Amino acid sequence: MKIILILLFISFSVHAQQEDALVYLVDKENVEEFINQPNTILSQRSIDRKGRHSTPIDSRDVPVNEEFITILKNKEHVQVLAKSKWMNSVYIRGDLTEIEKLKDLYFVASIEFLNKTLNQPNLEKDELPKNSVVYNVRDYNYGSALNQTQMISLESLHDRGLNGDGMHIAIMDSGFPNITENPAYSSLISEGRLLGTYDFVDRSRNVQGFGTHGSQTLSVMAGLKENEFIGTAPQASYYLFRTEFTPSENPVEEAWWVEALERADSLGIDVVNTSLGYRDFDESKYNYGYEDLDGNTTISARGANIGFEKGMLIVTSAGNDGQATFNTVATPADSPGVLSIGAVDSLGEYAAFSSMGPTVDGRIKPDVMAQGKSTAILDTNGNLDFVNGTSFSSPIIAGAAACLWEGLPSLKNSQIMDLIRESGSQYLNPSNEMGYGIPNFESTYQKGLLLKLNNDFFQDRFGIAENPVASEVVFSIPHGILHADIQFFDVLGKKILQTKITNSANRVNVSQFDSGIYIALITSGRISNSFKIIKR
CATH class of the missing domain: 2.60.40.10 (Immunoglobulins)
Structure with a gap:
């Protein structure tokens, strides 16, 4: 597949100026029919989750018109790379002149170039969203994961039997090698809790990908090694989605990311972890500046906002540019619909590499912090290792959030996010480096119980x-x-x-x-x- 991709890029290079663009389509057809029969476009779990949290099913849940995509695929010198039902758009790459011609197609509403200098100054964008139980209690020996678990008081939830059981988590990353052979995931596999995989880059179920990053982030939540390591959500069920083409950095990866998020929603996913961030690309014409980090501009931020409105809890790493001149969080960490996680060391002190806020519109980012320096993980062979990066503080919180939501199932994603922020060690005095600080999941759960009682009172x-x-x-x-x-x-x-x-x-x-x-x-x-x- 790598050779095929290289040949594709070579074949495209002989043409004129190459550009990437989002092609927005005209209104979808038969929307009302699809909404009246939601099981034709969504899984029952997704429908149930939306109903539980009063999340409306609307036109954005309806798939993109495949006839339009087929017509675009048949155009010379234009390559279709991704699609988004939420944005009713297709991500393409091709000759600038050929892309411009697409405006004449009857089903093309508008075109947004990823090279922002090619867009009209007043390019319009779609309006975006703003904003008594018996538990299975286990006695965990956290081993090397003890510090990162105790730092956020997560062991108190595990002691109550809240370990992610019944929660569905999606991980979007660069690749997941050796998952089925890794002893760290033997119980995940044997218990049928690895629910599915998909590679949005190669369009296959093989999520091997490049590198070990995805496997490492998975281990922080799902890894289990007797007496040596316990992940933050060891009994949750998981989907693994590859959305990154590691050898290069191009905004098409954001489009694949949104596709994966849409797939997660249709499957009824509760929590998404994405230890990814976008800001600088191989071609500087696509780079994001500080003015773009307003939570509504980038492809991934737009998708994240819709994903939040659809009821999912999306957790992402803040980024590792804390010591750079441009040290702001990457996108989609700037999204108001995302819980963005920075990094601290083993003592709870700010890790200098952790990207900081605020966003260009003045919002606090990152939201909260977790251990991202010398974080314990399990490698692709199931051996203990220690790594640095907000990539690993993010899944600590994502797994913890799944355990919290398991115990407070009637709460909405926005309420879970607010509870986590409000439990932060610096909630009353947030900072650009630490956001609202290190959350305390014991106090979060206790406060959530009171909120749940209030919600239950109003169920009638x-x-x-x-x-x-x-x-x-x-x-x-x-x-x-x-x-x-x-x-x-x-x-x-x-x-x-x-x-x-x-x-x-x-x-x-x-x-x-x-x-x-x-x-x-x-x-x-x-x-x-x-x-x-x-x-x-």
Whole structure:
């Protein structure tokens, strides 16, 4: 495959100026039919997870039109490398003049070049999202992983039997060699908890890839070596996705990353760990500057924001440029929908290589810290090793977050993220280097229990999934309620709309409303709730 790729690049080099671009497509067809039959586009686990957290299924869950992709693939001097259903776009590479011609195709809405100097100054972008149980308790001997586990008080969750059991985690990385033969993953394999693999670069199930980075990050969560090492989520189930072509650095890797994130969502993944970051590329015309790190500009940040809205908890490394002149976190660590993790040493002190914040729009990044200097891992043969990098502090937190969420399943991803931040050692005094500090998962869990009780109290009430709203209001309906009456009033008390909702049809179109404040009254039998709705 490596030889084939080299030949492809050679064959493309004989043409004119080569560029990478995102081709945005016109609106998808049959969206309503797909949404009404979500099992045709999503796994049942994904549908259940979205329902549990009141995450709407919308047009972004509908696949890209494959007919359009086929037409693009048949164009001369244009290569299709990736696609994104969330952004309704295709990542291509080809001659500049040939890419420009694509604008004339009936299904092409717009083109965004990755070389930003080729874009029109006012290029429009899609609007992006802003923002009593019996446990299986095990007696763990953490060995060399003890310090990195105790630093965040994770052993207290493990002592309660919260070890990731039932949680699905996806790891997106550069490659995972020797997984099935590595004794560190014998129980993962034998217990059927390695749920799937996919290589988005080579389009195969073989995720060998290049290097050992992916295997190392996996070991931090899933590794198990008796009396020597225990990962942070040793009983979770895992998907392994390769999204990196290590011999080169090109923004197409971000497009593969978003594809993998979309796959994770469709599979119902709970937590994603990605110890990857993008900022500098082989061709400087694609490089990101500080002004691009606003959490909404880069391909991966845009994808991460949608992934967050879809209900997943996305954890990523901050980067290792703390001692560089440009020492800001890489993307997608700048995304507000991502929990970004910096590195400390074994004493909990800031590791000088750890990238820092803030983002260009002034947000705190990294979010929290974990041990990333002399982090204990298991190598590809299952032997103990110690490594440096935020690549390894990230999976420490990702595994811990999975254990926390296992114990607080009714909470949303945003609530889990907030709880982790709020438990940070520097929450009241965050810094550019340390963010909110080192989290304490014992206190996080205790506070989460109180939040869960509050959530459970309101389970017999109606809710709304999002507010302010743009075109529709999505209502959550208590268990056992089949239908309800909805009335909308303006601020003067005048009724302007009356309709009904059901469990399967819980959306109300308000696109005809003027911008402003409205009151929604929802009633079913003796249950009645009212909400202030802000229409954008």
